[in-house]
Every structure is written in structure tokens, then in C-alpha cells.
Amino acid sequence: MNTQVTIAGVTLKNPVMTGSGTFGSGMEYGEFVDLNRLGAVVTKGVANVPWPGNPTPRVAEVYGGMLNAIGLQNPGIEVFCERDIPFLKQYDTKIIVNVCGKSVEDYLEVVDRLSHEEAVAMLEINVSCPNVKEGAIAFGQKADALYNITSEIKKHAKQPIIMKLSPNVTDITEMAKAAEAAGADALSLINTLTGMKIDIHRRKFALANKTGGMSGPAIKPVAVRMVYQASHAVKIPVIGMGGIATAEDAIEFILAGATAVSVGAMNFVNPYTTVEVVEGIEKYMQQYGVENLTDLIGAVND
Amino acid sequence: MKEKKLGKVISQKEISKNIFDMWIATDLADQAKPGQFIGVYPKDKSTILPRPISICEIDKEKKALRIVYRIAGAGTTEFSTYQVGDEVAILGTLGNGFPLEAGKGKKVFLIGGGIGVPPILEMAKQMDADKSILLGYRDGDLFLKEDFDIYGKVYVATEDGSVGTKGNVMDAIATNGLEAEAIFACGPMPMLRAIKRYAEEKGIKAYISLEEHMACGVGACLGCVVKTKEVDHHSHVHNARICTDGPVFDAEEVDI
Numbered sequence: 299m300n301t302q303v304t305i306a307g308v309t310l311k312n313p314v315m316t317g318s319g320t321f322g323s324g325m326e327y328g329e330f331v332d333l334n335r336l337g338a339v340v341t342k343g344v345a346n347v348p349w350p351g352n353p354t355p356r357v358a359e360v361y362g363g364m365l366n367a368i369g370l371q372n373p374g375i376e377v378f379c380e381r382d383i384p385f386l387k388q389y390d391t392k393i394i395v396n397v398c399g400k401s402v403e404d405y406l407e408v409v410d411r412l413s414h415e416e417a418v419a420m421l422e423i424n425v426s427c428p429n430v431k432e433g434a435i436a437f438g439q440k441a442d443a444l445y446n447i448t449s450e451i452k453k454h455a456k457q458p459i460i461m462k463l464s465p466n467v468t469d470i471t472e473m474a475k476a477a478e479a480a481g482a483d484a485l486s487l488i489n490t491l492t493g494m495k496i497d498i499h500r501r502k503f504a505l506a507n508k509t510g511g512m513s514g515p516a517i518k519p520v521a522v523r524m525v526y527q528a529s530h531a532v533k534i535p536v537i538g539m540g541g542i543a544t545a546e547d548a549i550e551f552i553l554a555g556a557t558a559v560s561v562g563a564m565n566f567v568n569p570y571t572t573v574e575v576v577e578g579i580e581k582y583m584q585q586y587g588v589e590n591l592t593d594l595i596g597a598v599n600d
Numbered sequence: 601m602k603e604k605k606l607g608k609v610i611s612q613k614e615i616s617k618n619i620f621d622m623w624i625a626t627d628l629a630d631q632a633k634p635g636q637f638i639g640v641y642p643k644d645k646s647t648i649l650p651r652p653i654s655i656c657e658i659d660k661e662k663k664a665l666r667i668v669y670r671i672a673g674a675g676t677t678e679f680s681t682y683q684v685g686d687e688v689a690i691l692g693t694l695g696n697g698f699p700l701e702a703g704k705g706k707k708v709f710l711i712g713g714g715i716g717v718p719p720i721l722e723m724a725k726q727m728d729a730d731k732s733i734l735l736g737y738r739d740g741d742l743f744l745k746e747d748f749d750i751y752g753k754v755y756v757a758t759e760d761g762s763v764g765t766k767g768n769v770m771d772a773i774a775t776n777g778l779e780a781e782a783i784f785a786c787g788p789m790p791m792l793r794a795i796k797r798y799a800e801e802k803g804i805k806a807y808i809s810l811e812e813h814m815a816c817g818v819g820a821c822l823g824c825v826v827k828t829k830e831v832d833h834h835s836h837v838h839n840a841r842i843c844t845d846g847p848v849f850d851a852e853e854v855d856i
Binding site for chain 2: 319320321322325326327329330342348349350351354355356357358359361362363364366368371372373374377514515563564565566567568569570
């Protein structure tokens with residue numbers, strides 16, 4: 299049985315990764331799961347300089363999921379390269395660094411700095427965080443803006459780039475095609491859905507930022523649909539995510555067309571989710587006599 | 601080591617209106633420290649996140665933790681229905697806990713206000729110090745007060761003046777002419793701010809336990825932060841994580 303998948307020439311031991319922002323750089327959940335078991339660790343977004351993030355409350359629970367408006371608090375690329383990369387290098391897993399910025403120059407500074415880091419297998423470009431007012435999402439909701447930033451980053455990046463797409467768009471296929479046309483090596487989706495919660499007793503917004511990104515099991519059907527649409531619109535690999543809680547959920551994404559999957563908010567619910575998904579996928583392959591995981595990609599009967 | 605595992609309800613009772621007292625059998629008791637908390641998961645699948653609840657008491661022999669919690673929403677309402685023998689999923693133990701050594705051999709105030717009273721109990725039990733215990737309540741419903749009597753002299757303040765000093769715990773300190781060399785406290789933010797100011801005026805240390813809406817509880821999501829005077833060691837941006845760098849902070853270090 300072969301669970302390997304290859305994305306832009308990078309072979310992962312299995313298709314299970316972590317959703318950016320839900321797993322830090324692996325230190326916190328390394329206490330619960332063996333990071334060596336994961337296909338890749340996708341880090342929390344990192345910018346050229348430290349970002350303080352948004353005021354609190356930053357998180358709120360909603361039916362079947364949660365909202366967050368962290369605002370990409372991060373220590374900046376220097377601390378990240380000195381501390382987080384050496385930590386992750388100890389493990390036999392691929393390192394994918396999520397890159398964020400407020401301007402094209404910000405992104406390029408991080409991408410350039412990471413070009414010296416041979417341990418970093420791929421970059422995931424966050425153009426879809428709904429919680430940062432400048433930059434980020436501004437690049438991810440218009441096809442021409444997405445095309446421009448993707449092609450700029452592609453000129454600088456030494457590693458393959460994964461463009462992380464926002465679901466908060468009219469037509470996901472248009473965005474997927476724009477990123478592909480600009481040279482993206484892969485796509486990941488979905489980032490969180492913009493939402494809002496109001497505390498009716500206090501008549502206040504649940505989040506200081508008023509809006510936040512929704513994640514969790516409740517968004518999974520939306521995510522599966524978008525992964526199906528995007529993966530059928532482009533030739534580059536698609537990494538699927540959105541509410542994955544079990545191996546069954548992960549397989550659903552793979553059958554829809556995802557080459558790999560990420561476990562996000564469910565890490566908070568069950569810190570062992572990532573490894574349970576890895577093991578569950580193996581069981582499913584045994585049960586149905588699937589020799590190569592790649593045989594399952596997009597294998598839903600049309 | 602932090603773990604998520606199942607515990608079993610040993611006892612549960614309502615000790616005040618909407619305030620419940622539950623003992624849970626769990627070997628997480630082995631590692632538990634006063635001032636730490638656990639994440640308790642509701643079974644209702646419409647909810648996903650663990651509810652951060654402070655540890656009220658630790659019984660290492662029986663391997664059990666006591667939590668005293670107020671009903672605040674659907675999750676805690678569900679917990680209040682649990683019967684003896686029911687299973688409950690717990691993430692723990694979380695947070696740093698109170699620095700007991702900072703009070704050792706000193707005259708200390710242990711202060712709890714409202715639902716901030718429970719986390720003070722295990723500290724009152726374990727701390728080797730000359731303890732004045734100050735408890736603030738809304739009215740004469742002094743939940744848990746009797747549990748403290750054997751661990752030090754207890755002073756009560758009630759907002760309505762029905763028992764002890766009328767007002768808050770700061771009024772109780774003044775009325776009783778109390779003094780201390782260090783303070784350890786948990787309670788509502790206005791109380792913690794008053795304690796921070798008081799400690800600064802007196803030139804003594806205060807260790808305060810903070811709360812914030814949390815998601816992961818283990819330091820990964822950066823949801824629960826507090827502004828800090830010094831650059832925090834995680835993100836280097838003056839935003840410490842309450843769940844892992846706290847919940848107990850040196851009052852001087854936080855901007856509340």
C-alpha cells in the first residue's frame with residue numbers, strides 16, 4: 299500500500315497536512331502527536347516583521363464550528379527562521395511555510411528570506427486571510443490581483459508555491475485559473491468563510507473585529523464543492539481543507555479532486571486528529587483494496 | 601504532558617444558583633497544580649471547543665479533580681446535567697498555575713472574587729504561608745466559603761453588605777487593616793485592576809489569573825492573548841498567550 303502523493307515534485311509520505319494557523323509550527327501539538335507521522339506541517343502565517351494581530355475577543359464558537367479573527371499575529375520571518383525551522387527540521391515531515399503580507403514587497407521579502415532555507419519544501423501564499431484589513435485578502439478576491447501577486451512571487455520563489463484561495467468569491471474556478479495561469483505550482487482551499495456572531499444579551503459583536511473567519515465541520519460541504527470545482531478547472535494539484543474531522547472527511551476531499559488534505563480547526567477539538575486521519579486513510583485503502591492513494595484522487599464517479 | 605482523555609463523574613451538586621460543583625476521576629490529577637485549568641468538552645456535536653474551567657481542588661490519592669463552574673451557555677448547561685458515572689472528555693492540564701514558592705513563608709493575600717473563588721482553594725490548601733483569604737461575593741450566598749476556613753483566616757466582602765464588609769475585597773483589606781507581602785488572585789477584571797494598582801502602590805508582587813475566550817487551550821491558535829509590558833517570547837509583539845504563558849501573570853507584566 300502506497301500512501302505517497304507528489305505535489306510540484308515534492309513527495310509527501312501521506313496526504314495529511316495541517317491547516318495554517320491551527321497548528322503553530324508544530325511545537326504545541328507535538329506534545330500530542332508524532333509529527334513524523336504527518337505528510338507535511340504547514341506553519342502559521344509569517345510576515346516580514348512581527349505582527350501583533352487583532353484585539354480580543356479573537357475567537358467565538360458557532361454552530362458546528364468557530365469564528366476567528368486572530369489577525370495573523372506572528373513573530374516575523376527572522377525569529378521564525380531561527381526558531382521554528384530548526385524545530386521542524388528535527389522531524390521526518392515536509393515543511394511548508396505559510397507566507398503573509400500587507401504589500402507585494404512584504405511577501406517578496408519573506409519569500410526571498412526563505413529561499414536560503416533548504417529545509418523548507420514549499421511555500422503557501424496566504425492571499426485569503428479575511429481578518430487583516432490591508433493586503434492579504436485584497437490579493438485574493440480579484441482574479442487580476444491574484445494573477446499579479448502570484449506571478450511576482452513566482453519570479454522570486456526558490457520553492458514551489460501553493461496559492462491559498464479564499465472561498466469568499468463569486469466563482470472559485472476563475473480564481474483557480476488565474477493562479478494557475480500566473481505560474482502557481484499548487485492551490486490550497488478553502489480558507490475560512492467570513493462570518494459574524496452577535497451576543498444578543500449584551501448586544502455586542504462576539505469578536506472585537508466584528509467579522510471573523512468561520513471554520514469547523516459546518517463548512518465542509520462548501521469546501522468539498524469548491525475543491526471539486528477548482529480541481530476540475532486546473533491541472534495543478536489542489537490541497538483540500540475545510541472542516542476535516544475524520545479520515546472519511548479527508549477521503550471525501552480526495553475523491554472530489556484533492557491531492558492532499560489539511561486538518562485545521564479540528565486540531566482544537568481533538569488534538570490527535572491528524573494522526574487519526576492518517577491511520578483511517580490506511581484502513582480505508584485496505585478495506586477497498588486500494589494500492590495507491592493516487593488512485594483515489596478525483597475518483598468520485600461522475 | 602498534556603493529554604485529552606476521558607474522566608468519570610464522581611459527584612455533582614448545585615452549590616449555589618447556577619453554580620455547580622463536580623468531582624471528576626482522572627489521572628490528570630497526577631500532574632495538576634493549583635491555578636491550572638482543564639478544557640472540558642461538551643458531547644453536543646453542535647459545539648466543538650473545550651470549555652476552559654479552572655481546577656478548584658486536586659486529590660492525588662483518589663486521582664480526581666474538582667471543578668466549580670457557573671452555567672454560562674450551552675456547554676456548561678450540558679455539564680450540569682452529568683450524573684455520577686458519566687464520562688467526560690478533558691484536555692489537561694493546562695496553563696502555568698500559581699507560583700506557590702513566591703508566597704512561601706510570607707504574609708500573603710489569597711483573593712477570589714465571584715466565580716474566581718474556586719481556583720483559589722487548592723492554592724490555599726497547598727501554600728506554606730501566613731494566609732489572609734479574601735473572598736468577594738455579590739450577596740450572602742457564600743459558595744465554597746466554608747471550604748476555606750481550615751486554611752487561613754477568611755475575610756468576606758459582599759456587594760450588598762449582607763455578610764462581612766460591604767463592598768469589594770479591597771474594601772475588606774482596608775476595613776480589617778490587613779497587610780501582605782504578596783498577593784495571589786482570581787476574579788473579575790475590575791477587581792484584578794484594583795489589585796494591580798494596590799500592589800504597585802505598596803511595592804509588593806501580585807500574581808493574577810486572567811481569562812479570555814479560548815479555542816485550542818494549548819498555545820497554538822493565538823486566540824487568547826493579553827497585552828504585556830515586555831515583548832512576549834512566542835510572537836515578540838507584547839501579546840502573551842493566556843492559556844500557556846498564563847493564566848497566572850505577574851500583575852506588573854500585563855496591561856489590563
